[in-house]
Amino acid sequence: MIEIEDLVKDFGSFRAVDHVSFDVQPGEVVGFLGPNGAGKSTTLRVLTCYHPATSGRVRVHGLDVLRSSLEVRAGLGYLPENVPIWPDLRVEEYLRWRARLKGVPRRELKTRIAETMELAGVSEVRRKLVGHVSRGYRRRVGLADALIARPPLLILDEPTAGLDPNQRRKVRDLVRMLRGRHTILFSSHILSDVEDVCDRVVVIHRGKKRADGTLQSIAHELGVAELRIVVRTDDAGALVEGLPLRTSSLAPRADGFVDLRASLLERDEQDRVVDVVSRRIRDAGIDFRELHVFEPSLEEIFYRLTLGADALETGTVESPTEEEAA
Amino acid sequence: MTDVASSGESVEAPEAERTTAPLPGTRGSRVFALISKEFWSLLVSPVSWILFALLYLFRGFEVSDLLQRFARAGDVDSFPTYYLLTASTQWMVVMVPPILTMRTLAEEKRSGSLELLMTAPVRDWEVVFSKWFATWLFYVALWVPSFAILLWLQATLDVSFPIGQIATSYLGLLLVGSMLLAVGVFTSSLTDNQLLASLSSILFAVGLLSVPGMLAGRGAATIDSGFGRMFLEQANVVAHWQYWFFRGLVDTGHVVFYVSATALFLFLTVRVVESRKWR
Incomplete structure (x- = not known):
């Protein structure tokens, strides 16, 4: 599903990602770990076609992210680290707009939006302006947006950051529920969340990959x-x-x-x-x-x-x- | 409401739809979605309504003044020209495009929503075009009441205004508007500061409306270059209005100038948006 080979991303003279390689198989839930500034979000931005790689090969669904950018983006749902949602739309309107943008057929819009709001637990705020909902809800609206087109790949950048323990638990439960139906790359600082939901973890630090495997195998290797x-x-x-x-x-x-x-x-x-x-x-x-x-x-x-x-x-x-x- | 995420069982997660990734929807449907969202944002923005109220308050005073002059002179043919060449029209041209466009890309950059937008299956030019086109539609909508007032005056005063002249006048205003809106979207793409974006755009509009006229008046004799004279003539927006559009005349060259300038600034905006890929 995801193949990253020797990825390098430079910003001027600063090397944010330094020869990172890893794969994610279909149906896997992979934790993507690293301290602040480790290069996690940059890697995810390359995967989501927002930034091109300086060198290396990145393929999603077997398609090159640079050459087939539009097709790659059509097959993924992305929750960025800071959910910057347009504040002047109501939650339901926002999801309708995103669904249309992502090509959800018009006849399916109503049921799809209702299903996704239910799934992400945002139905009770459907009529509220996105700018007026709490941070936790905003994050879940972002999750609903990532899910709305039912993409095979979900890329979630810090989905539990800034949430209270109950909200974190709900997000973890949701990710667990999606396991097997979507391939999920789950970046987080909150280690217990990753431990809880991920089959495998990839750890990067200072732009370099430090480990890749199950927790047991990494512990054993270490x-x-x-x-x-x-x-x-x-x-x-x-x-x-x-x-x-x-x-x-x-x-x-x-x-x-x-x-x-x-x-x-x-x-x-x-x-x-x-x-x-x-x-x-x-x-x-x-x-x-x-x-x-x-x-x-x-x-x-x-x-x-x-x-x-x-x-x-x-x-x-x-x-x-x-x-x-x- | 059943909180599925917490119960974990009451709703089953639907299957992902695609294992490969064919492009969903048509280009038209994506662009339409983008335009309608942008238009909606302008429609619900208090700034738009304050602009609307202020412009038509001024226009009301202007119309009242014009009617007194019209009662004295009774010149039906020149009435639409005076009606459209007022201070509020200059506001519509100089101030409104920058205000409408200042948030288009600057706000997306400031809030980070540009990342979310550009990671959806849309092309950069589709986003830029949609933002410009939505503001242009809104700009057209801002002019519609002025046309309605003109029709109402025609009926009330029981006169017949020259329709062709009115149509070309509006065409001239909308063409200049489309160019200045493209300039506004461009300046908005250069910064994440809305104020800076609007001020740069206003500066451009003021320059465009005053500098070619000033140069043409003072320096025509000193400009030897044929290209320089041609450029000044092409860029002299006020002269285009006064001697062409507002007299019911349309020069294809002028139309091409505004359409090309609009396309040029939109193209530059796309390049600025794409520049994230070069960094």
């Missing part, structure tokens, strides 16, 4: 896992000293125990780390409640791929070497 130890001691740090771990939190609990969480830097070392820590606990005769290793959160993966990677590159966080770990 070789990261989280270790949690709940012990009663004043010096919990000593238990993990010299091991390939990065302490992410150390919190005292009301019952006198401390809760230590650390990221495992070498996935292959998992068994050895658990053995060493449990031996140290036993040898020191420390009371403990928990000692276990679990999959990292998307937040941790995101950190590792973006800011964590930057910190490692600039040397502000030291990763223990194998010798130190041993």
